[in-house]
Amino acid sequence: MKNTPLKQRVLVLSLLITLSSCSKTDLDNEQATAKPLQQSPEQVLAKQTQAEKQLSDIDSGKDYHSYANSEDVQVRHITLDLRADFNAKKLTGSAQLTVERLNPEVKELVLDTRDLLISSITSEGQALDFELKPADENLGAALHIVLPQKSNVITVNYATSPSASGAQWLTPAQTAGKKHPFLFTQAQAIHARSFIPLQDSPLVRVTYDAVIRTPKELLAVMSASNAPDTERDGVYEFTMPQAIPSYLIALAIGDLEFQAMGERTGVYAEPSVLASAAAEFEDTESMLIATEAKYGPYSWDRYDLLILPPSFPFGGMENPRLSFITPTVIAGDKSLVALIAHELAHSWSGNTVTNATWRDLWLNEGFTTYLTYRIMEMIYGEDRYNMEAVLGYQDLQADIASLSADDQILAIDLRGRDADDVFSNIPYEKGALFLREIEQKIGRDNFDKFLLTYFNEFAFKSITTDEFITYLNKTLLVQYSEELDSDRINQWIFQAGIPEGAPVPQSDAFVNVDLARKQWLEGIVEAQKIETSAWTVHQWLYFLNNMPDALSEQQMLSLDKAFSLTASKNNEIAHSWLMMAVKNDYQIAFPRLYEYLTSIGRNKLVKPLYRELSKTPEGKAFAKRAFDAAKPGYHPLTVSANEAFVN
Numbered sequence: 001m002k003n004t005p006l007k008q009r010v011l012v013l014s015l016l017i018t019l020s021s022c023s024k025t026d027l028d029n030e031q032a033t034a035k036p037l038q039q040s041p042e043q044v045l046a047k048q049t050q051a052e053k054q055l056s057d058i059d060s061g062k063d064y065h066s067y068a069n070s071e072d073v074q075v076r077h078i079t080l081d082l083r084a085d086f087n088a089k090k091l092t093g094s095a096q097l098t099v100e101r102l103n104p105e106v107k108e109l110v111l112d113t114r115d116l117l118i119s120s121i122t123s124e125g126q127a128l129d130f131e132l133k134p135a136d137e138n139l140g141a142a143l144h145i146v147l148p149q150k151s152n153v154i155t156v157n158y159a160t161s162p163s164a165s166g167a168q169w170l171t172p173a174q175t176a177g178k179k180h181p182f183l184f185t186q187a188q189a190i191h192a193r194s195f196i197p198l199q200d201s202p203l204v205r206v207t208y209d210a211v212i213r214t215p216k217e218l219l220a221v222m223s224a225s226n227a228p229d230t231e232r233d234g235v236y237e238f239t240m241p242q243a244i245p246s247y248l249i250a251l252a253i254g255d256l257e258f259q260a261m262g263e264r265t266g267v268y269a270e271p272s273v274l275a276s277a278a279a280e281f282e283d284t285e286s287m288l289i290a291t292e293a294k295y296g297p298y299s300w301d302r303y304d305l306l307i308l309p310p311s312f313p314f315g316g317m318e319n320p321r322l323s324f325i326t327p328t329v330i331a332g333d334k335s336l337v338a339l340i341a342h343e344l345a346h347s348w349s350g351n352t353v354t355n356a357t358w359r360d361l362w363l364n365e366g367f368t369t370y371l372t373y374r375i376m377e378m379i380y381g382e383d384r385y386n387m388e389a390v391l392g393y394q395d396l397q398a399d400i401a402s403l404s405a406d407d408q409i410l411a412i413d414l415r416g417r418d419a420d421d422v423f424s425n426i427p428y429e430k431g432a433l434f435l436r437e438i439e440q441k442i443g444r445d446n447f448d449k450f451l452l453t454y455f456n457e458f459a460f461k462s463i464t465t466d467e468f469i470t471y472l473n474k475t476l477l478v479q480y481s482e483e484l485d486s487d488r489i490n491q492w493i494f495q496a497g498i499p500e501g502a503p504v505p506q507s508d509a510f511v512n513v514d515l516a517r518k519q520w521l522e523g524i525v526e527a528q529k530i531e532t533s534a535w536t537v538h539q540w541l542y543f544l545n546n547m548p549d550a551l552s553e554q555q556m557l558s559l560d561k562a563f564s565l566t567a568s569k570n571n572e573i574a575h576s577w578l579m580m581a582v583k584n585d586y587q588i589a590f591p592r593l594y595e596y597l598t599s600i601g602r603n604k605l606v607k608p609l610y611r612e613l614s615k616t617p618e619g620k621a622f623a624k625r626a627f628d629a630a631k632p633g634y635h636p637l638t639v640s641a642n643e644a645f646v647n
């Protein structure tokens, strides 16, 4: 806690005291009732000791994933001038950083970089001394720059590497139009440093402007002001006047066109995808209006979507003013648009109130997942809300069954680990369920009021879990002292599993699906006879996801024959069905599986398939064939996430 301000040290200590005083009660509670997912008292004790140890030496508010000396000096503004060279797969140019010295004695500026080629560093035309330290596998290489005496403006001239972890350069063949290349960046969690030398920590916020130079026929867009009617001349200018964390800096270049969806919303996509995307996501403007009505004015001017090629490794990324979206959710029936609600919701929970470190990601994703459900309910009604909440809850249960106890903690200990290790259903669904419990205890209207004030209080700030708890202690815990207590809150945040008595989402629409599955499994009803004509995509997902692991070839065949599941065009249904195909070695679906794995790079869809395939030698051999064929088109993150399954 060497460099921690006193306030934070006191906070950590008081938290420790709270936690040690709550452990006994929780231990007693856990002993009283034995639940399948709960651990023995010894395990609970071991876990708590670990949680306590964790709290005692984690420096809350310290970003363990950045080398930046941001307690002494902070970058406030970045001016980029970059040329995209599609032949060399490089961005080349300069980043001019304007810094503020918080400590007048500070002598150097330490930046994060990864695989950057630094050619020179100057200030007012004078060369500055610098040293690029050896690279760490997770964190990249620290760049130490001797600060000039007077000036606060430093220019780094550099080029990115073709294998930059935060950028994917696609050949024309990997795009929808097949004629032009494409580039996109993905900075979260710590990949901005692979295309800009900066203080790559969510604790630091910067404004930025940029000039991006591209081949004339292409259009560049950024997480900044984009003029939809800009002339296509190969030189594009951007400004982001609001201070944002580095993980939200984003750039894409391609054969892009724009179509408006509403007054403040529109979509950028390759021409052949544009109309279907605009139709699929036409409710975006209503979502924006509904969210503002509940949680306060939208802070970011416009809200546009950018549809990426299918290799985009995530479902979506909440880059401010311009969410990046996978094309795999264009299903033709708006069944997968919760993703848009999710990325939009980040405009409040995440982009305005931001996690201070990656340990605190649940503050971004848990709040956003909670908001997503609420937006979906406002736009599509309660049935949809309930169905999506049940499916999310089941994803959470699956992760609780498979993740280690330490990885089930909302405020996860990520020291010495890859920042991307935090990505699971824990920050998302466990975080959202925690908020749902508070909502149910104090009442929805009251909780909405709390959220509105919380978003205002911390707007454009980065906060830690501990700061959030302090805020809760001052607000809800005082206002609703009957309904809430801090032991319970600490249990949610610092312990594994789902606390006993947590809300369990339910959906009436799934009752008849359970019945149909049961009757079919018992041989009472044939697949063709199940009345599925009115089933929604969510009912199909629930039907498939809850099948027993082992089915006979005959059973797989009868499902496929009745419902053409191998041919499903819905990428989520196809995913669920292909998981069943792998588990049951249903070879008829394997050509489709091969096509799926080689045409989609969204990690959430492909990784579980690779993992399942890797469990048998034949499956692994098949996975390797698909992976080798797909690898040139996969994003670096998808490659690294799946490589281990095929080797």
Ligand code: BES
Residues within 6 Å of the ligand: 188, 189, 313, 314, 315, 316, 317, 318, 338, 339, 342, 343, 346, 365, 420, 423, 428, 604
């Ligand atoms: N910000 C995340 C994506 C992310 C998280 C990237 C952590 C890197 C590290 C984005 O908002 C997200 O949550 N995407 C989900 C959407 C889903 C939960 C609706 C995804 O991509 O699957």
Ligand code: ZN
Residues within 6 Å of the ligand: 342, 346, 364, 365, 368
């Ligand atoms: Zn998210």
